Amino acid sequence: MSISVKVGQVDLKNPIILASGTCGFGRELSEYMELSKLGALSSKGLTLLPRDGNQGVRVAETPSGMLNCVGLQNPGVDAFLATELDYMVNSGAGVVVNVAGHSNEDYIAMVEKLDPYKDKIDALELNFSCPNVKEGCMVIGSSPKAIETLVSDLRKRTDLPLWIKLTPNVTSITETAKGAEAGGADAIVAINTMLGMAIDIRTRRPLLHNNTGGLSGPCVKPVALRMVHDIYDAVKIPVVGCGGASTYEDVLEFMIAGASAVELGTITLVHPTRPVEIVDDLEKYCKENNIEELASLTGTLELWR
């Protein structure tokens, strides 16, 4: 019986990855779980230079979820390499580095800085989907052509697996996924947060001081599942599911829909021990149901005709 999975050439001891922006670089959550029990950690989204992020209120609760507008607060790629990468490596979890740029040049510069550390990194997750910054990210990630052009450029600069984290805030996520595949991506990560808003009726102002924010949590799971399914049908490269998964049953749903691995995000903020409990639950589920290889569930969805 095995719960290990493969995302392209990347081997993970299980399908559970902590989603970027919900686990920092692992330090805080290491107080609540053995990080080595996880498939991988995806780092906080890194930018070329350090960023303070957005000012003022950054969070609003929603039914079964939350909006955030952190705005990529991070120490920058150089500080990450100096002080955080080794911590992630030593944690014993797989290392996924989330890379967010303001321009194509930013992505290129960061990939070139990260490439020499390829022995320590399992995959680069190119964040083409942060909704909380004004330039880059979601702007690039909304155009299949722009994605293809940038991915094919980055492809030439590194052998590291390139996972493309896509935004759901587009007309057709299968088109952006195809753009990533055409550019030479190794996997698609779907989805980042959905752009949303919350309003204070007393002040008639948005609750978030960035006016809008990214919606995450169990409320987005049905949308994420549908998108994972659509992408799995549309491209040949593997899909990593992300969006509101909170239980082992949710993880199984994502895998059946087509995900090779599943990122957990917002649920970790509410229940910080949940990710490793889900790993145990998956193992138990496989044993109880005589499933030899958990990975064999990927893409086994049978649609009603």
Added chain:
Amino acid sequence: MKEEYGIRLVKKELLGETCAVLTFSCPEIALSAKPGQFVNLSCEYFLKRPFGIMSVDKEAKTFSVGVRKVGKGTDKIIKASEGDSFTVLGPLGNGFDFDGVKKLLLVGGGTGIFPIFFASQYAKENGIPCEVVNGYRCKNDAFLYDRFSCACSDFHATTDAGDLGVKGNVMAYLETMSDEELVDTTVMVVGPGIMMRKVSEWAKSKGLTCYVSLEQRMACGIGACLVCVCKIKAEQEGKEFVHKRCCKDGPVFNAEEVIW
């Protein structure tokens, strides 16, 4: 490993219509919490809600928090019944640093009065001379007044309405204090932002070290999500501020570092 604890509400004392002191059974928190730390408590909505710890009872293995209704989540929590189940993360945050403190002036306002009570208890147990000044709106709003009166030999209230203690806000009392009284004093203040700012400016003018406990909307409470940041003066030259996490780097900061 730290855990998310399943706990029970063992006692609920209503303080007027919008506040309550809730006591929970939880040995881990009761035995390890320090004044100025907080817990992140479940409610029926998605995110937990952060509350400053008001007291612990190490023998009964309980801790108490004061809750004021500010929205739907706190409303649910206040309406809970004794025996109800919750989950909790904690104790969280840095708490107050009492190292080297010779004499304490504790200043509380709003729900900040709850963690101030914990600090006053700690001072008493550790033999630190301590004066407490709480600012209330009026006599009817003066929650924990009796408890502070019994527990603290040097307790003063101010009320905006003037129907209890000194008329005015806490500054009306603080400004009557002589420099001799304030020698060797460390100030700790928890309350509304404007109050903490005024008190810390006054403390600075008197040359006193002042700690404040900042409040922000939070999600995880453990430093992972970065939604609860506050602006702290940067050490790096040419940089005005850094965003520090209220939940993990704070909530207690030296007032000198805070950009209000």
